[in-house]
Amino acid sequence: MQLFECQGCQSALHFENSQCLTCGRAVGFLEDRFAMSALEGGPDRYWALGADGQFYRYCDNVRHGVCNWLIPDQSSDRLCGSCRHNRMIPDLAIPQNVERWRKIELAKRYVFRSLMRWRLPRPNKSDDPDRGLAFDFLGDVGSGSGGAAQVLTGHDDGLITLNVAEGDDVEREKRRAALGEPYRTLVGHFRHEIGHYYWDRLVRDGGRLEAFRAVFGDERDDYNSALQRHYSGGPPPDWSIRFISAYATSHPWEDFAETWAHYLHIVDALETARSYGINVRARLAPDAAGAKIDFNPYAAPNAGRLVDAWVPLTVALNSVNRSMGQHDLYPFVLNETVMRKLEFIHDLIRVSYEARLEPVAAEAA
Secondary structure (H helix, E strand, O other): OOOEEOOOOOOEEOOOOOEOOOOOOEEEEEOOOOEEEEEEEOOOOEEEHHHOOOEEEEOHHHHHOOOOEEEEOOOOOOOOOOHHHEEEOOOOOOOHHHHHHHHHHHHHHHHHHHHHHOOOOOOEOOOOOOOOEEEEEEOOEEOOOOOEEOOOOEEEOOEEEEEHHHHOHHHHHHHHHHOOOOOOOHHHHHHHHHHHHHHHHHHHOOOOHHHHHHHHOOOOOOHHHHHHHHHHHOOOOOHHHOOOOOHHHOOHHHHHHHHHHHHHHHHHHHHHHHHOOOEEEOOOOOOOOEEEOOOOHHHOOOHHHHHHHHHHHHHHHHHHHHHOOOOOOOOOOOOHHHHHHHHHHHHHHHHHHHOOOOOOHHHHO
């Protein structure tokens, strides 16, 4: 994620800010400008300093404190391009769900920003019922037997369901530990499930099935049976030399979604490192060349260019986390087979990008 600047006082702004912490101005994300902007005026109509004096208003979900995106004042839309994809929001009569939803929406906006950078197709279900993308944020409900019917996070034909409990840090950590996962985050959930959606759009509908099978395997293997085998028998002993995660071994669809998620992790984290001017020394030798992130990760020529910068960065970040007594930030290994899969994802995104409109100036920077 890039850093932004307050046009009012030139202090740093972050993507999640709704107020400049230095000058106190209201701020928000201009979806049509792809930038954060300081605002004047309000509360229903703002003059955006970052848009040559054009007027904007906040997405209606600002009243719940869950969104900071701005809509051109002349637009008939009441929700931003991210919130318009919500089909069902959490039950706000449950007090803790407001904070859970805030965390969920922030993670979703991180992912939507990446989709916007690559101009990936993202119609909502209202505009395109057959190929659209929608989200249900649901909580577990009581059953007639006195137990609870658990909501499972997953994807089904463009509808992504997320259990609201994932927005609770303690609950999410319990689930991570119970499932033996090295990593479990909200943004990771969204990146993974969005990967299933884009498998449908870019692989299946895009005529790339044979190329996919050559890299990931045959997705015609019965999915439910494959998951049952995985949960009963676990991953194969040598999974780490062929897959990015143990769960990726369960079925080619899951392998694709896991790899897609990691590609988005890599690109967005490298953009963050670039924004901060991070330069990592790749080896201990005093004269060793550093791994400087001096390129736009969203416009990288290939996945290899990304990984060359990513691996030294993750080694450094993991070491920092260990020094603070924390788990590794990135507890994964990018082996040779995974590299081929990442290259497939990279090519898939670039072909889709190049087939669409020319990039705006902010994307080319």
